Amino acid sequence: MSRGPATWATVLALALINVGLATAIVAAMGTAAIAPLWVGLGLVVLGIVAGLAAIGLWRQYLGALRDR
16 A cells, blocks of 8 residues: 555645635635635535544555555
8 A cells, every 4th residue: 555545635634624714714704705604614524534534544554564
């Protein structure tokens, strides 16, 4: 197993959390938002799920390295 999927899952998780938090903050301020608050919070939740998947992929990768 390569570390590519784990790396991309980590990148995706961080990006989703970052965009979700930014969207939620802008929506909570009441300014002209690109998306409503629930979209930002949904992106944060998706980022957390992707982060959990990334943790699993990293554990698989490190386990495969250890077994070599």
